[in-house]
Amino acid sequence: MSTNETPSPMKFDSMLQADVPKGRDGKHKKIVSQLLSDIDQLQPGTALKVPLAELPDTKENIRSALSRATKQKGIDVATSSDDEFLYVWVADEKLTHNGS
Numbered sequence: 001m002s003t004n005e006t007p008s009p010m011k012f013d014s015m016l017q018a019d020v021p022k023g024r025d026g027k028h029k030k031i032v033s034q035l036l037s038d039i040d041q042l043q044p045g046t047a048l049k050v051p052l053a054e055l056p057d058t059k060e061n062i063r064s065a066l067s068r069a070t071k072q073k074g075i076d077v078a079t080s081s082d083d084e085f086l087y088v089w090v091a092d093e094k095l096t097h098n099g100s
Helices: 029-040 060-075
Strands: 046-051 077-080 084-088
Touching: 029 046, 029 060, 029 077, 029 084, 060 084
Parallel strands: none
Antiparallel strands: 046 084, 077 084
16 A cells, blocks of 8 residues: 555454453364363273264264364374264274384
8 A cells, every 4th residue: 555545444343452352162162171071081991972962063073173172182082983872082002003
């Protein structure tokens, strides 16, 4: 913009950066937080058995949200599902490293 041009009026409001909300509470936060809490309490060799009917979204979207959260926390989990349940467990490190 040259010095002779007048800027157009702002379309959007402005606010102090200090007042901008930090963090993100996504729509899957509640279920993912519950799954993470339950995963922390799993005994080795066990899996969570989550009824699909109790999920607030599709199993694919919940899996994606859970994957993002576990990667952020450094937890390696695996999932499976059938027509009724989503299964979640802590991945066995021995299996992820060719049994060594």
